[in-house]
Every structure is written in structure tokens, then in C-alpha cells.
Amino acid sequence: MIISVLSGKGGTGKTLISVNLAAVLDNVQYLDCDVEEPNGFIFLKPQLRGKEAVKVKNPIVDIEKCLACGQCVKACQFNSLALVKEKVIIFSKLCHSCGACLLVCPAQAITEIDREIGFVEEGTMGDLACYQGKLQVGEPMAIPIIKQLKTKINGQRNVILDCPPGSSCSVVNSIEGSDYCILVTEPTPFGFHDLQIAVSLVRKMGIPFGVIINKNQLGSNIILNYCQKEEIQILGAIPFSKEIARIYSEGKLLANHGHYWNRYFRDLAHQVGEVIGHETVSCN
Amino acid sequence: MKQLAVISGKGGTGKTTVVSCFAYLADNTVMADCDVDAPNLHLALDSEVKQEKEFSGAKVAFVDKEKCNLCGKCKEVCRFQAIGDLIINNLRYLGVTNLKCEGCGACVYICPTQAIELMEEVTGKTFNSHTPQGKFSHALLDIGAEGSGKLVTEVRKNALALKDEEELMIIDGSPGIGCSVIASITGCNGVLAICEPTQSGLHDLERVIELAQHFSIPVFLAVNKYDLNEEITKQIESFAVKNDIRILGRIPFDPLVVKALQNGKPLVSYDDSPAAMIIKDMWRKIKMIMKEEEK
Amino acid sequence: MENGDLLKVYIKVDKERIVDIKFQVAGCPKTMKRKSNKKPSKEGGKLMKVGVSSNGRYLDSMLDPRMGRCDYFLIVDSESKEFQVVDNSAANASGGAGIKAAQTLLDSGVEAVITGNVGPNAWEILQAAGIKVYKSVSTTVESAIKAFNEGTLEVIEAAGPAHGGLRMG
Numbered sequence: 001m002i003i004s005v006l007s008g009k010g011g012t013g014k015t016l017i018s019v020n021l022a023a024v025l026d027n028v029q030y031l032d033c034d035v036e037e038p039n040g041f042i043f044l045k046p047q048l049r050g051k052e053a054v055k056v057k058n059p060i061v062d063i064e065k066c067l068a069c070g071q072c073v074k075a076c077q078f079n080s081l082a083l084v085k086e087k088v089i090i091f092s093k094l095c096h097s098c099g100a101c102l103l104v105c106p107a108q109a110i111t112e113i114d115r116e117i118g119f120v121e122e123g124t125m126g127d128l129a130c131y132q133g134k135l136q137v138g139e140p141m142a143i144p145i146i147k148q149l150k151t152k153i154n155g156q157r158n159v160i161l162d163c164p165p166g167s168s169c170s171v172v173n174s175i176e177g178s179d180y181c182i183l184v185t186e187p188t189p190f191g192f193h194d195l196q197i198a199v200s201l202v203r204k205m206g207i208p209f210g211v212i213i214n215k216n217q218l219g220s221n222i223i224l225n226y227c228q229k230e231e232i233q234i235l236g237a238i239p240f241s242k243e244i245a246r247i248y249s250e251g252k253l254l255a256n257h258g259h260y261w262n263r264y265f266r267d268l269a270h271q272v273g274e275v276i277g278h279e280t281v282s283c284n
Numbered sequence: 285m286k287q288l289a290v291i292s293g294k295g296g297t298g299k300t301t302v303v304s305c306f307a308y309l310a311d312n313t314v315m316a317d318c319d320v321d322a323p324n325l326h327l328a329l330d331s332e333v334k335q336e337k338e339f340s341g342a343k344v345a346f347v348d349k350e351k352c353n354l355c356g357k358c359k360e361v362c363r364f365q366a367i368g369d370l371i372i373n374n375l376r377y378l379g380v381t382n383l384k385c386e387g388c389g390a391c392v393y394i395c396p397t398q399a400i401e402l403m404e405e406v407t408g409k410t411f412n413s414h415t416p417q418g419k420f421s422h423a424l425l426d427i428g429a430e431g432s433g434k435l436v437t438e439v440r441k442n443a444l445a446l447k448d449e450e451e452l453m454i455i456d457g458s459p460g461i462g463c464s465v466i467a468s469i470t471g472c473n474g475v476l477a478i479c480e481p482t483q484s485g486l487h488d489l490e491r492v493i494e495l496a497q498h499f500s501i502p503v504f505l506a507v508n509k510y511d512l513n514e515e516i517t518k519q520i521e522s523f524a525v526k527n528d529i530r531i532l533g534r535i536p537f538d539p540l541v542v543k544a545l546q547n548g549k550p551l552v553s554y555d556d557s558p559a560a561m562i563i564k565d566m567w568r569k570i571k572m573i574m575k576e577e578e579k
Numbered sequence: 580m581e582n583g584d585l586l587k588v589y590i591k592v593d594k595e596r597i598v599d600i601k602f603q604v605a606g607c608p609k610t611m612k613r614k615s616n617k618k619p620s621k622e623g624g625k626l627m628k629v630g631v632s633s634n635g636r637y638l639d640s641m642l643d644p645r646m647g648r649c650d651y652f653l654i655v656d657s658e659s660k661e662f663q664v665v666d667n668s669a670a671n672a673s674g675g676a677g678i679k680a681a682q683t684l685l686d687s688g689v690e691a692v693i694t695g696n697v698g699p700n701a702w703e704i705l706q707a708a709g710i711k712v713y714k715s716v717s718t719t720v721e722s723a724i725k726a727f728n729e730g731t732l733e734v735i736e737a738a739g740p741a742h743g744g745l746r747m748g
Contacts, residue, residue: 008321008322009295009296009322009324010292010294010295010296010297010322010458010459011294011295011296011297011459011480012295012296015484034460036459036460036461036462036465036491037293037294037459037460037461037484037487037488037491037492039294039483039484039487039488042483042484042487073682075389075393077343077387077388077389077402078388078673078674078675079669079672079674079675079676079678079679079682080674080675080678081678082678082681082682082685082704083682083685084685084704084707084708085707085708085709087707089703089704089707091675091678091700094674094675094678096386096388097363098363098364098386098388098389098390099361099363099388099390100388100389100390100393103361103390103393103394104393135461135462137461137491137494137495137498138466138495138498139462140433140462140463140466141462141463142462164460165295165296165321165322165458165459165460166319166321166322166432166458166459166460167321167322167425167427167428168321168425168428168429168430168432168464169428169429169430169432170462171428172383172428188542188545188546189327189542189545189546190300190324190327190545193322193324193327194322194324197321197322197427200427201427201428204427204428205428242512242537245509245512245513246512246513248482248484249480249481249482249483249485249512249513249516250482250483250513250516251482251483251484341673342673431673433673433674434672434673434674437648441648
């Protein structure tokens, strides 16, 4: 079962929910798909087991064969090629690795080489298998790393995907193929606005979902009212609490902080399992 | 016109709160909300949209069924699994999944019957708005769309076009370090990084500062909700000092931040708001820095 | 060239001076790859084809300092002031605007460029092409050309920061 945790708005508590769920579930994998700013490992502190580079394909031109005809430059939709004094210059960071230039070259002068843009790392914390991806600073494209990270998914296990903020193509690539989405929000005007964006996204992708209200305060009904109106299931609420904020700030797992919170996340996991009608959700 | 971008690495640190306060405190600025996925600045400003334009951020391939001979070469060359079989009324067609198509044109080239065309796809909207605090450029990217970097560039271009006598553009950035953030900060005179006192916040701050330094843009720092964890606040501040980053302020946690938003009032109008007091002081420092630079 | 290739040479003469030469070849691809934009030029701003980033389509239009994102390039003969307008298709590019703009200027046969700022990618292209870049802001295209001819424009010696786009352009 693959559960994605996303939010629309940043800083609402995706990682809080993801890492704590992962900590209480059985037979689980945790994947941090926020490859620009991964935080999950700070909390799970896994023992690192392996690291692999994420590479993308970029073109390389054989000068002997090149006719300097400029067809590749014309064909590239991303302006990553230029022809100067009969020599092709390649701007790798703009390249989308589509292979169009290889196809159009009349002299078959273009082949591809691999270029590293980041890495995927794995580790374990007890039975918990953890994975994260990191995009090299300065590289613009996160998606190849998210894709490589997701090849680690074992569909037989309970998989928690900690997603990037927003609703862009990075989020789409992260949540695609999930069985269920947990949308984390906060009861503020910004949280509400961005929740609606996240709801549109999961609806567009046809993935069942529920909402968790984090940093909840009595009297803030903006999210409750919206969910009621839209018939969206509320999975739970975590109160606003300086104590929780402090535990989180120190990089600690709330689920390991006493019986109450441990029980809370187990119940949450069971509830999600019930909603999807999955029987294999079990806790350690 | 100088440009200052407010970024954070980690989301939810208070960028929009700070930018909206600056908007109220400044007289001669243009605002740009470059968080095009989940824009929030318009919620904090009393803004009125004056102009709305469709934005085309991408091209997608389109297969003309009349010309298609179903040879499938397009499927073979597509590296994004964007072309697949469609069954409509028991007939098989080849069709493109827009969400996956990168608009590279490989299929257009390979098609033996020229049945495929690249078409501009509307992927969002840009807005030029007026607020009592000044002109405001913002946008909204369609759900799941690609090309956020290009839309950010468009928002900045529109903000520049709105300029009249203004001396400063303040940019509300998005979380992360990828193409949206890169497009938000390139060419800026300075970047203000807002950090919260958490391990995650510090970790993300390091990466976003590396990004700004990669583009040789001077960085300033403010710690928001600093009193939630004073030890980590100190760690953040030593990191800043070690990296020659000037600290502009420590903003305390303040429940009035949300209250002000809910009441539709600017935070800086609350005289008893401790956060507003620090943000006002930060603004004074920024003005001084700009004056120093001019000399 | 090889036997059987066809070469046509066009010479434009004005006041007993050759002012333009173009040639056209029909034949094997290796020969066809030679570009025909050879033009007589001198140093010091005389008789040069100069590309200027512009807000509008006329000589009295304001120069647009952003080479990658301006709307037009005016390709001006610095002596006769005759000019062509080239649309900057890079203005709409999602990425690589500087690259595309530089390529457009190159393909228009310019020998010098007048603009406000050149990002690192466009810079790489113009350097490789041996095209000198001169700085001008807040002026009309016409005034910029005048200053160019008088030799008063500052030469841009290095790329500016990648401006307003993805780092890559």
C-alpha cells in the first residue's frame, strides 16, 4: 500500500506526519520525495546502507561527423544547443534528455553521455527501510531523482511517501501511482487556500484522500467547514502545541514521546488502512 | 530598481508574512509573488486584480487522428511514456497524456505522416494587481503543470513592466532550491533567508544559502519564531556569522500573525505585536543597507 | 567544393565599392555548411552590422537592456543606419532565453552587440563567436549606435549574473 503525504502549503507538517507514521507501522518503507530539501532522515536517523548517483543523459557531438547544419539547434525545444562558428555548444543544465537532437541529426553525429545531478541514499532504522534523494544545489530539475527514488518502492510493503510542498510537476511525479493521499493542512487562511489547491490536484489525479489538520486550535473552523461542505474525510487533528513544536524542532519523533502520541499515530495508521480497505496495515 | 527576494528553503517559515509587512512599511515598491504553485501574498494584501492574462508555459504534442497511421514510432521515441493507446468506441488511437508530455518534439520529427504537432498549452494565469501599498504582480500555475520556472520569470517580467518611480521590487519566493527558486533569485541584488529554529529549518537553510552563493547574491538572514527553540536559534546564528551572512533580526512567535490575517488587517497595524516590532526594525536595516550601497 | 557543385556569387556595389557579398552553393552537404554572411567590416565601429536589443521596431525605440528577454533586435548597419527588425523569439522561451537570443543575433550576422546585460550562457556563445558586446542603457537605439560610432560605449568584459531566468538562462 502506497500512501503519499502532501500539503500544498509548505511547513504544515508533512514530514511530521510521514516520519511518525513510518515509525509505528510494520513492514514499512519511508521515501522522502522532497529531493530539494529532504528532512525525513533528520528524524529517522537511519543507519546509512548505500548511495547511488542519479544521472541524466546529455548529448555529445562527434566533431568529425558534424556538418554544422544546425538541425539539432532548431529541433531543441529547450534552447540547450547553439551553433557557433560551426561548432555545437551544449548547455547541459537546460537539456531535458529527450533525445530529439539525436533523431534529427542527418549525420548521426550526436550520442549521449551521463551527467550526475544528485543522488539517492538508503538506510535502515530497525525494520524501517528509509530512502531519500538529494538534488545537487544549482541543478534545476528534481524529477529524475524522484523517479529513481520511486524505483525503490516495494508494493508489498507499507510505503510512506513524504512529498515536496506545492502542486507542481514534482508533486505530481511523487504522488502518481499512490493508493491514498494524506493532505496535511493548518487552520489558517494560507493553509486553507493551499489545501484547496492540493485537493484539486488529488482529485484531478483520481487518488482517494483524507485530511489531517495540524497546529489545530479551538475556534478555528475554516478547514472543518470546508471539508464538511466538500465531503472530505478528516482523518484527525493535531493540536497546536509549543511542546510538539519543540520536540519537532529538535529532530525528534513525536511517536516515541510517550504512550499518547504513539497510540495516536497507530490509530491514524489503522484508520487509513480501513479507509482504503486494506488489511495488511499493521503496527509494530 | 533593486530587487530583494525572500526565500527559505523550508516551507512555512514566514516569507509571506515578512513580505506583506515590508509592503505596508515601504512607500516605493513593486511586489512580486513568485510562489506560483501556492501563492499566498494576495491573501495578506488588500489587492484588486486589474489585468489577468493566460499563460502558456509549455508545449504539448497533439496527434491528428486523421493523419495517424498507427505505426507507433512516436511511442518508441517518447522517453516520457507520454504517448499511449486510446480506445474510443472500440477503435484504437494513439494519444498523448498532457501531464506527462514534455513538449520535446521527438515524436513530431519521427512521425512518417506528419500527424503530430506541438501546441501551446495554457498552464496558468498571470495577474497585475493594485494594492494600497503599491503594484503587485502574481500568478497561479495550473494544478500539476510544468514550467513553474518560466511562470516565475513572467511574474518578474510583469513586475518590472509595472515599474514607474519605484526603487525596489520585493519578491516572495517559494520553498525549495529548484527551478522556481532559481528563477526567483537570479539577478536580485540581495536575498533575505527566513529560517525557523528547527533541525529541518537549519538543514534547508544551508542548501538555500549555497544556492544564493552559487549565483553570487548577497544573503541576509532572519530567524522566525526564534523563541520556540533558542538553542537552535543560536546554532543558526553562528552558521550565519561563519558564512558572512548579516543577521537582520529574531522574530518571536506571535499569535497575532494569524489573527491579523484572519481579521484582514496588516500585522504592522497592531502596535502591541512583538513580531511586527522586529519586522519593522528589519525593514529599517534593509533601507539603510540600500542607502549604503548607493554611496 | 567538388566538380559538379554549382556556386553562384552575388556582389552588391555602391559607389564603386563592394558593400556586400553573398554566395549560394548547390552541392554536397560539406560545402553547403559554409555560411554566406561574410561582410566587409572594420574595427572601431565603422561599417559594422550591430545588433541592438530593443523595446520597439524603430531606431527611435528605447534600447531594452535585457538581451535574452527583449522583444526585438534591430540589426543596424552602423554606417548607413539601414536596419532590419528581428523578433526575439527567446522572449517567450521557458528556458535558455539567453542562448536562443545569442543564436538569433549570430544567425543575423552581427559583428557587435549593444545591450545592457548578458547572462553567462549568452556570454559563452558571443565569446565563442568573437562578437564584442557594448553596454548601453536608458537610451534610444539610434543614440546607442551614435555612441558606438564615436567609440564612447563601454565594452562589456564579462558575463553578468544570469538574469531573470532559470540559472541556465
